[in-house]
Amino acid sequence: MSKIAISCDEPSLDAQVDPRFGRAAGFLIVDPDTMTFTYQENGQAQAMARGAGIQAAETIIRAGARAVLTGYVGPKAFQALSAGGVQIVQDLANLTVRQAVERYKAGDIALAQEPNSQAHGGGGRPGAGMGGGGRGGGGGRWR
Amino acid sequence: MKIAVASGKGGTGKTTVAASLIHVWPDPVAAMDLDVEAPNLHLFLHPEEIGRCRAFMEIPEPDESRCTFCRKCSDICQFAAVKVLGEVLMVFPEMCHGCGGCLAVCPEGALRPGKRELGEIIWGTAGAAPFIMGRSRIGEAMSPPLMRQVKAHLSRIAPPQIDLIIDAPPGVSCPAVNAVMDADVIVLVTEPTPFGAFDLGLAFKAFAPLGKPMGVVVNRAGIGEDAVYRLCERQKIAVLAEIPYDRAIAEAYAEGRVVADAVPAVRGIVEALARQLQAMDRPAPKEVLHG
Ligand code: SF4
Ligand code: SF4
Numbered sequence: 383m384s385k386i387a388i389s390c391d392e393p394s395l396d397a398q399v400d401p402r403f404g405r406a407a408g409f410l411i412v413d414p415d416t417m418t419f420t421y422q423e424n425g426q427a428q429a430m431a432r433g434a435g436i437q438a439a440e441t442i443i444r445a446g447a448r449a450v451l452t453g454y455v456g457p458k459a460f461q462a463l464s465a466g467g468v469q470i471v472q473d474l475a476n477l478t479v480r481q482a483v484e485r486y487k488a489g490d491i492a493l494a495q496e497p498n499s500q501a502h503g504g505g506g507r508p509g510a511g512m513g514g515g516g517r518g519g520g521g522g523r524w525r
Numbered sequence: 526m527k528i529a530v531a532s533g534k535g536g537t538g539k540t541t542v543a544a545s546l547i548h549v550w551p552d553p554v555a556a557m558d559l560d561v562e563a564p565n566l567h568l569f570l571h572p573e574e575i576g577r578c579r580a581f582m583e584i585p586e587p588d589e590s591r592c593t594f595c596r597k598c599s600d601i602c603q604f605a606a607v608k609v610l611g612e613v614l615m616v617f618p619e620m621c622h623g624c625g626g627c628l629a630v631c632p633e634g635a636l637r638p639g640k641r642e643l644g645e646i647i648w649g650t651a652g653a654a655p656f657i658m659g660r661s662r663i664g665e666a667m668s669p670p671l672m673r674q675v676k677a678h679l680s681r682i683a684p685p686q687i688d689l690i691i692d693a694p695p696g697v698s699c700p701a702v703n704a705v706m707d708a709d710v711i712v713l714v715t716e717p718t719p720f721g722a723f724d725l726g727l728a729f730k731a732f733a734p735l736g737k738p739m740g741v742v743v744n745r746a747g748i749g750e751d752a753v754y755r756l757c758e759r760q761k762i763a764v765l766a767e768i769p770y771d772r773a774i775a776e777a778y779a780e781g782r783v784v785a786d787a788v789p790a791v792r793g794i795v796e797a798l799a800r801q802l803q804a805m806d807r808p809a810p811k812e813v814l815h816g
Contacts, residue, residue: 432666433605433620440599440608458617466610 383414386486387447387468388479393421395480401453403472404435410479411445414487417480420445435459443468451482451491454499470494526806527689529708531732532715533724535563535695538744538768539714541778543692544569545785545795546712547654550690551803555683556651558658559672559704560694561644567658568781570651575682577647580659580674582623586639587614598627598636607636619666643671648682655683668700676707697724697731705732710805711739712765712798715753722752729760738805740765742798766798 389406390397395417400406405428412419422445427437435455439462442450449469463470472494474482485491530543544566547556558566585598585607592614598607606620607627618641628636644661659675661668683689693704705711713728715721725741732739739762743753746767757764768774768784768791777787785795 430605433617436605436608436617436620440605440610443610458620461617462608462610462615465613465615 383487384448385446386412386414386449386451386483387422387442387445388412388450388482389424389452390479393419395419395483396478399451399453399474399477399479399482401475403450403452403455404438404459406438406452409438409442409445409447409450411442411447412479412483414483417483433458436462439463439466439468449486451486455494455497456499457497460494460497472498526709526803527691527707528710528712528802529691529693529705530712530714531693531701531705531728532695532713533697533726533728534720537695537714537716537721537724539695540565540569540692541774541784542712542714542742542744542768542795542798543690544783545791546799546802547651547690548783548785549792549796549799550654550688551799553653553684553687555655555657555679555687555689556692557656557675557679557689558692559675559700560692561659561661561668561671561675562694562700564658564660564692566692567647567651567656569783570654570656571781572649572651572656574647574649576649577645579645580643580671581640582621582643582670583625583628583638584618584621584623584641585616585627585636587616588635588637589614591633591635593633593635595632597630597632601626601630619664622667623670643667643674646671646675646678648678655679655687657682668694669703672700672703697727701728702731702735705737706735708737710802711735711737712742712802713739713762714742714744716745717743717747717749717751717753719750719752721749722756725753726756729756729762740801740805743767745770765801766794768794 387409389400390410391400391407406424408424409422410419411422424438427434436458439459443466451471453475455472471491530539532539558564594609596609604620604622606617608615642662646659648657657679659671694700715725741757741764746769748770773788774784777784785792
């Protein structure tokens with residue numbers, strides 16, 4: 383079996399799965415056959431205002447992972463992971479890394495077909511809609 | 526002179542003030558709506574359209590057949606907009622800031638200039654005033670590139686010596702700073718509520734580094750409390766005008782009318798505001814001693 387990346391915040395098989403993908407503290411890169419692992423920090427992605435998911439995807443692809451086990455994957459990260467041929471398992475929570483890997487090995491998980499988290503781009507419009515009248519929705523075409 | 530009308534948050538009456546100022550401005554003036562995510566100045570000024578064009582930004586287009594996956598492009602990109610993912614060269618068009626760095630460093634010609642539509646630029650005249658606005662394409666995440674093009678286009682429709690009133694985007698993030706940074710004076714429109722004071726404080730902090738004179742207009746004055754006034758006093762920023770809360774104002778707004786035109790009391794207030802703004806740009810003449 384090829385290597386798997388699991389989002390978590392410490393280099394241990396007993397760490398909890400971090401539900402965040404792009405903003406995860408790091409990834410345990412596990413060889414499921416031997417259960418040996420390395421830990422890959424995700425600091426570069428965490429520091430980005432946008433594009434953290436894409437950055438994290440690149441990180442785990444470069445680490446050789448062909449599957450990722452995590453909580454929430456946004457659309458751009460999903461696109462990047464799919465392009466890199468990485469299988470995506472999302473919606474994982476309240477599991478240790480070891481439990482998640484065992485479930486993956488047992489085939490007791492569903493591969494994601496689409497992202498389960500929306501993009502959170504450059505931040506919303508401050509205070510939009512507070513009595514602004516006519517705001518939003520591209521409303522009010524000029525004649 | 527150039528005046529940017531801004532506010533720490535939306536819905537304070539920023540556009541009402543901008544439209545009214547344009548309406549009463551004593552000298553030749555142009556109007557520019559840089560709130561490209563939700564432009565609405567035109568809904569009050571009702572300009573005659575003269576032209577419009579779509580605006581684009583240059584972004585890389587991948588040609589994978591030439592790519593050697595050397596990663597020079599992704600190493601230079603600060604925005605994760607171009608990546609080598611396994612054996613795939615991928616561009617994320619909406620992440621790209623159009624800096625051109627990747628195009629410059631690619632040794633293989635595997636990235637070619639392509640484009641992303643930012644939105645449109647529309648121009649015309651509102652009475653005697655040249656008018657220009659931008660409107661972002663729905664789904665476009667970045668405002669400043671379009672705003673820069675709107676500003677550049679202004680020089681084609683308005684003579685440089687006339688005054689300019691800018692309707693800036695609300696808030697204190699990058700687009701708002703981009704809209705006010707060329708102004709001579711920044712007018713901050715707020716409300717006398719705790720939220721108003723909080724957002725005004727953020728705006729002072731965000732715009733102070735620009736080193737421009739700022740003044741405050743309190744809209745719906747009399748509805749709330751005095752935190753806004755205390756804040757202005759502490760920061761030594763003048764309250765230039767107070768527009769009272771008045772049903773007639775809300776009605777004029779709802780009908781898409783310029784409030785200073787529809788409500789005579791407001792007209793006087795905005796005319797006085799215009800005079801104060803002009804004085805802020807032209808410092809009082811030094812006393813000349815005759816003797
Ligand atoms: S043009 Fe600049 S921002 Fe866009 S992908 Fe290339 S390096 Fe990144
Ligand atoms: S710099 Fe050019 S050749 Fe190198 S990875 Fe990027 S696109 Fe491919």
